[in-house]
Amino acid sequence: MTERTPYRARVHAPGEVLEVLPYDFESPELISGTDRDRLDAALEAWGRQLGLQITAKTRAVVDVSTAPSRVQSFGAFIASADGPVLWATARLGGGRVVYRIPLAEARYWSARMLGASGDQAGVDRPLTAVERGLARAAATEHLAELRPATNDLMPEPVLEAFGTEPPSSVDRDAQAVVVVAGTIRRGERRQLALAIDVDVVLERLGAVSPRQDANEVTTRISGHLALAPVEIALRFAPTRVGPDTVLDLAPGDLIPLAHPADRPLVITLDGNPVLRAAVGGNGDRLACVVVESTGGPS
Known part of the structure; x- marks a missing residue:
């Protein structure tokens, strides 16, 4: 059995400007x-x-x-x-x-x-x-x-x-x-x-390639989607507070969070929870350590 090379996502630096060109599925680029x-x-x-x-x-x-x-x-x-x-x-x-x-x-x-x-x-x-x-x-x-x-x-x-x-x-x-x-x-x-x-x-x-199997096409499309840039965020469980608490906030005040200290944080993909992670570090930057998968967005 031939082993497939896994797709590896590129991690973009904070603030990096990404040039993303829209793809018109109504007019695919089959000839170029x-x-x-x-x-x-x-x-x-x-x-x-x-x-x-x-x-x-x-x-x-x-x-x-x-x-x-x-x-x-x-x-x-x-x-x-x-x-x-x-x-x-x-x-x-x-x-x-x-x-x-x-x-x-x-x-x-x-x-x-x-x-x-x-x-x-x-x-x-x-x-x-x-x-x-x-x-x-x-x-x-x-x-x-x-x-x-x-x-x-x-x-x-x-x-x-x-x-x-x-x-x-x-x-x-x-x-x-x-x-x-x-x-x-x-x-x-x-x-x-x-x-x-x-x-x-x-x-x-003379630009004809052998017809691809439907499963192969699905795999390739999935691979391209896996390389598409997306935004991820690390999120605490939401905490509800009243307007008076927000209006009375001053420098040095603490807001108790509803997120228990022993519970992992949630990694979101474009707003959808996909993983759970603990806070960590990578050199002089904050990072997170994945500890549990939620099975992906529904």
């Missing part, structure tokens, strides 16, 4: 460093190609700028949709990619491709069969640019579904996706968005 730079550069190239393609199809100059990618759940990606949208779902290697298009933008593309001005401000209606067909064809072409624009970083997508409802085949809570938003700059700004299965991205980046 050069892999993140490589991915964002590839998706930025796809955004530029998208702008050129929309410009050629609609005969209206369009510039698509992409924001840095982020990892989030598929459910969060769906919830971030602003207004009516179209969803194009495609098979991408061993996973899926979902392309989100504002309905108003799809209507604009269709109108321009049919020779109209595309100016339909305030129009709120479903797409006609012709508009839907043109929008589907445009989404297929946009997704097809993923592979060449990213220099084969992403595999060739194969469109599976297109409509006004997000795909039900993707687990909204468990599936993590890499999301990149592209802003169309042409008068009124609208935002396209792309969500790619994170497993596909990690595999293409």
Whole structure:
């Protein structure tokens, strides 16, 4: 049996300033460093190609700028949709990619491709069969640019579904996706968005590690939590006194404590009692000697 190295907590000096960075569990840091730079550069190239393609199809100059990618759940990606949208779902290697298009933008593309001005401000209606067909064809072409624009970083997508409802085949809570938003700059700004299965991205980046056992993941998380800085305090049993006693206190007065002299003090962790200890010393500093465990906070 392999012995595990025990986690050792670091003791911080009194008054030491700790720099603690918050961790966003809604957007875990699965991709970082050069892999993140490589991915964002590839998706930025796809955004530029998208702008050129929309410009050629609609005969209206369009510039698509992409924001840095982020990892989030598929459910969060769906919830971030602003207004009516179209969803194009495609098979991408061993996973899926979902392309989100504002309905108003799809209507604009269709109108321009049919020779109209595309100016339909305030129009709120479903797409006609012709508009839907043109929008589907445009989404297929946009997704097809993923592979060449990213220099084969992403595999060739194969469109599976297109409509006004997000795909039900993707687990909204468990599936993590890499999301990149592209802003169309042409008068009124609208935002396209792309969500790619994170497993596909990690595999293409060569950053895939063997799948960890659930117990191993739990052990590792517990280890990280054990290293997180926390505040501990040594506490006497509480003593109740009246307001008159407090108001009459003067230098040199004694307050009898309800804590018996032979009873250990309580060590608290962020206010929760976890251990019992006796007062001790460590060089020129006060310390405590743990004498009994309370079993941890409930």
